[in-house]
Amino acid sequence: MPPGGRPARAVEKDSADRAGIALVALVGPPNAGKSTLFNQLTGLRQKVANYPGVTVEKHFGRARLPDNTEVTLVDLPGVNGFSARTLDEQVTRDVLEGRIEGLPVPDALVLIVDSTRLESQLMLVDPVLALNMPTLLVLNMSDELAQRGGSVDEVELAAQLGVEVVRANARAGVGIEEVQRFLSRVAHGAVLKRAERPERKFAAPSEARRIELPVVDVFVTRRGRMKVIGQQARFRQPLPSRMTERLDSVLLHRWLGPILFLLIGALVFQAIFAWAAPFMDAIEYVIAGSGEWLRARMSDTWFRSLLIDGVWAGVGSVIIFLPQILILFLFLGMLEDSGYMARAAFIADRMMFRVGLQGRAFLPLLSGYACAVPAILAARTIEDERDRLATIFVVPFMTCSARLPVYALLIAAFIPERALLGPFFGTRAATLLGLYALGALAAIGTAFLLKGTLLRGKGAPFLMELPPYRIPTLRSVALRLYDRSRIFLRRVGRIIFAVTVILWALTQFPRIGGQAPPVDDSALAAIGHVIEPAIAPLGFDWRIGVGLVSSLAAREVIIGTLGTIYGIEGADEGSMEMQETLQGALTFGGAIALLVFFAFALQCTSTVAVMRRETGGWKWPALQFSYMLVLAWVGAYIANAVF
Amino acid sequence: MIARVRAARNRRKLRAALRRAQPAHPDLRLAEIPLREVVELVRIDLPADEMEPLLELGLLPGCRVCPVQRSLFGDPVLMVDGSLIALRREMASCLCVRRMEPATN
Numbered sequence: 009m010p011p012g013g014r015p016a017r018a019v020e021k022d023s024a025d026r027a028g029i030a031l032v033a034l035v036g037p038p039n040a041g042k043s044t045l046f047n048q049l050t051g052l053r054q055k056v057a058n059y060p061g062v063t064v065e066k067h068f069g070r071a072r073l074p075d076n077t078e079v080t081l082v083d084l085p086g087v088n089g090f091s092a093r094t095l096d097e098q099v100t101r102d103v104l105e106g107r108i109e110g111l112p113v114p115d116a117l118v119l120i121v122d123s124t125r126l127e128s129q130l131m132l133v134d135p136v137l138a139l140n141m142p143t144l145l146v147l148n149m150s151d152e153l154a155q156r157g158g159s160v161d162e163v164e165l166a167a168q169l170g171v172e173v174v175r176a177n178a179r180a181g182v183g184i185e186e187v188q189r190f191l192s193r194v195a196h197g198a199v200l201k202r203a204e205r206p207e208r209k210f211a212a213p214s215e216a217r218r219i220e221l222p223v224v225d226v227f228v229t230r231r232g233r234m235k236v237i238g239q240q241a242r243f244r245q246p247l248p249s250r251m252t253e254r255l256d257s258v259l260l261h262r263w264l265g266p267i268l269f270l271l272i273g274a275l276v277f278q279a280i281f282a283w284a285a286p287f288m289d290a291i292e293y294v295i296a297g298s299g300e301w302l303r304a305r306m307s308d309t310w311f312r313s314l315l316i317d318g319v320w321a322g323v324g325s326v327i328i329f330l331p332q333i334l335i336l337f338l339f340l341g342m343l344e345d346s347g348y349m350a351r352a353a354f355i356a357d358r359m360m361f362r363v364g365l366q367g368r369a370f371l372p373l374l375s376g377y378a379c380a381v382p383a384i385l386a387a388r389t390i391e392d393e394r395d396r397l398a399t400i401f402v403v404p405f406m407t408c409s410a411r412l413p414v415y416a417l418l419i420a421a422f423i424p425e426r427a428l429l430g431p432f433f434g435t436r437a438a439t440l441l442g443l444y445a446l447g448a449l450a451a452i453g454t455a456f457l458l459k460g461t462l463l464r465g466k467g468a469p470f471l472m473e474l475p476p477y478r479i480p481t482l483r484s485v486a487l488r489l490y491d492r493s494r495i496f497l498r499r500v501g502r503i504i505f506a507v508t509v510i511l512w513a514l515t516q517f518p519r520i521g522g523q524a525p526p527v528d529d530s531a532l533a534a535i536g537h538v539i540e541p542a543i544a545p546l547g548f549d550w551r552i553g554v555g556l557v558s559s560l561a562a563r564e565v566i567i568g569t570l571g572t573i574y575g576i577e578g579a580d581e582g583s584m585e586m587q588e589t590l591q592g593a594l595t596f597g598g599a600i601a602l603l604v605f606f607a608f609a610l611q612c613t614s615t616v617a618v619m620r621r622e623t624g625g626w627k628w629p630a631l632q633f634s635y636m637l638v639l640a641w642v643g644a645y646i647a648n649a650v651f
Numbered sequence: 652m653i654a655r656v657r658a659a660r661n662r663r664k665l666r667a668a669l670r671r672a673q674p675a676h677p678d679l680r681l682a683e684i685p686l687r688e689v690v691e692l693v694r695i696d697l698p699a700d701e702m703e704p705l706l707e708l709g710l711l712p713g714c715r716v717c718p719v720q721r722s723l724f725g726d727p728v729l730m731v732d733g734s735l736i737a738l739r740r741e742m743a744s745c746l747c748v749r750r751m752e753p754a755t756n
């Protein structure tokens with residue numbers, strides 16, 4: 009990526025913007041490095057990870073070429089063929105065949121394959137060349153090919169296939185100039201359609217002949233032809249990756265595999281608490297200190313109240329959780345980049361199978377730990393439509409990173425820290441793990457229920473390619489954390505800031521003798537008291553009720569809300585100690601009830617919106633929202649009664 | 652007359668088809684192959700639509716397959732042409748294989 013890399017954002021699709029600019033599509037099998045190359049060429053930061061099926065939607069970007077021309081690139085979901093069995097594969101097919109309204113058929117294709125498995129990856133060459141578009145074949149991962157003792161003669165391969173071929177290492181930027189040169193020629197309209205170019209040595213059999221054959225024979229003939237082409241191009245298959253063999257002999261070991269799977273999970277939770285603590289303390293110190301410093305230097309006006317008691321307390325109380333979120337993403341990032349994620353799906357498949365889902369569903373569910381929105385999109389890779397619906401229905405039960413601050417705050421306030429497994433695993437990490445497990449159990453139980461009723465079906469088989477292990481680069485991990493911080497801070501800066509300002513305003517009315525009323529008599533309390541009867545059985549007072557309503561904007565907003573309310577209430581004592589205030593406001597049972605409520609409830613408008621888009625209607629999101637709300641209320645009620 | 656010839660031809664066809672369907676010795680399934688043994692895939696006993704994803708990944712008749720790991724539940728990870736493919740035990744028992752000659756093993 010060039011140093012000026014930006015987080016990925018789709019270039020607007022309007023044709024005026026693109027008039028006269030050539031459109032080039034990146035196609036290839038899953039995990040071949042399409043998005044990596046896309047990022048190199050456009051300077052964007054589309055998601056890249058080491059497992060198949062990362063990209064599930066078309067993403068546009070502008071590539072500025074060294075000769076100052078431009079092309080629009082579109083990064084596509086990986087496909088092994090054009091049978092388009094899944095929604096993401098349909099996206100690729102629709103773009104290539106020009107079936108998307110307002111989007112022209114691409115002017116050229118860049119076909120990216122993993123050169124370490126050249127022969128099987130070339131299976132895609134036939135259907136791609138049959139599209140009869142100018143095509144550049146990129147033999148990616150050339151570093152791994154060379155390192156493991158493989159080789160290929162790309163000049164001969166080009167002659168055999170009748171297309172241009174370049175060797176590349178998209179991650180390091182090797183071969184990018186050649187790709188850019190091709191794109192320049194496309195931009196100048198100087199690349200010929202394949203049909204206009206000299207005949208290649210091995211003609212693909214005509215469409216008509218292929219259709220008559222049973223599917224197996226089509227593939228066997230194609231494979232045979234690609235084998236011959238591979239031999240002509242002197243392709244030497246590299247040795248299997250030693251690192252992958254060694255790691256798999258442990259991580260996929262029949263006993264060790266599942267045990268390590270659980271241990272890795274436990275490690276993540278412990279790290280979220282233990283490693284983050286010093287950073288959180290530091291941030292808290294800075295925020296509280298600067299708030300006090302400001303307070304002392306301002307006169308007692310409404311503005312000081314808004315700034316210090318409203319915004320500083322509200323926004324500050326959420327920012328503290330940035331380190332925990334970053335540690336979560338550090339681990340998720342390393343798991344995704346290393347290639348373990350696909351193994352985890354394999355290990356989890358049996359359990360998923362029992363509840364009627366499949367191991368593939370594990371990947372969206374796991375990315376639900378970050379955020380439900382991309383996770384719901386990721387479920388597009390699931391072939392069976394009922395399986396996909398069941399999966400996206402239960403994704404919001406997975407503990408997303410927006411719940412983490414809420415959990416962390418309540419746990420820190422109510423669960424005393426004691427060592428359980430030596431210094432590695434304490435009661436707080438265990439509680440957190442328990443909450444994550446609670447969400448996962450709810451997901452599993454719901455999936456089981458759905459697959460037995462509304463979405464009954466036989467379910468598709470599990471089939472998953474395991475990528476070789478790759479060492480995560482410092483750069484990619486650092487960039488992930490940087491992007492994550494930006495997203496988090498933007499959320500805090502926009503939603504939470506706005507909500508705290510509104511809440512603060514509501515606490516200032518009705519004015520009594522020109523002064524703000526006591527919080528209990530304010531407009532905010534009046535609103536809270538309306539909700540109170542519904543939540544009193546759960547052990548929540550009106551403040552928590554306001555928090556719950558405001559958390560519909562985003563879950564972590566509840567912290568900002570409570571921070572603001574308590575900040576204003578406690579302004580006289582000048583205390584910003586959320587935890588202590590909470591201990592006074594909630595009983596132990598109420599705290600557990602609140603945790604359970606957050607584990608189950610679907611307080612996220614973005615999730616509802618994306619559900620509507622992915623299911624094409626309001627039926628599923630409405631059902632999901634009500635189901636989760638009922639479950640949350642009942643769960644919280646039981647928790648409050650039991651504890 | 653013509654009818655009898657046709658019937659005889661049909662019978663012959665049927666017998667040939669049966670012979671093809673039942674090889675001399677029972678099929679060896681991939682699920683039974685020990686780890687690290689390289690075998691040749693001869694047939695996939697699955698309906699065409701379920702077979703296609705396997706074919707697209709390069710798991711097709713004539714290719715060499717080697718189970719490299721097996722989970723607690725018997726689900727294998729296969730090495731096929733340099734790719735690792737994980738699937739379920741049930742599917743592995745739909746893959747008919749043939750042992751390789753010792754020389755090529």
Ligand SMILES: Nc1nc2c(ncn2[C@@H]2O[C@H](COP(=O)(O)OP(=O)(O)OP(=O)(O)O)[C@@H](O)[C@H]2O)c(=O)[nH]1
Nearest residue numbers: 039040041042043044058061062063086149177178
């Ligand atoms: N060693 C090496 N790794 C690469 C190269 N190009 C990409 N990778 C890695 O390969 C993995 C997959 O890259 P992606 O760009 O996400 O692949 P993709 O083709 O977009 O995958 P899907 O979106 O799932 O279809 C990532 O871990 C990359 O870091 C390369 O040239 N050499």
Ligand SMILES: [Mg+2]
Nearest residue numbers: 042043062063
């Ligand atoms: Mg991609």
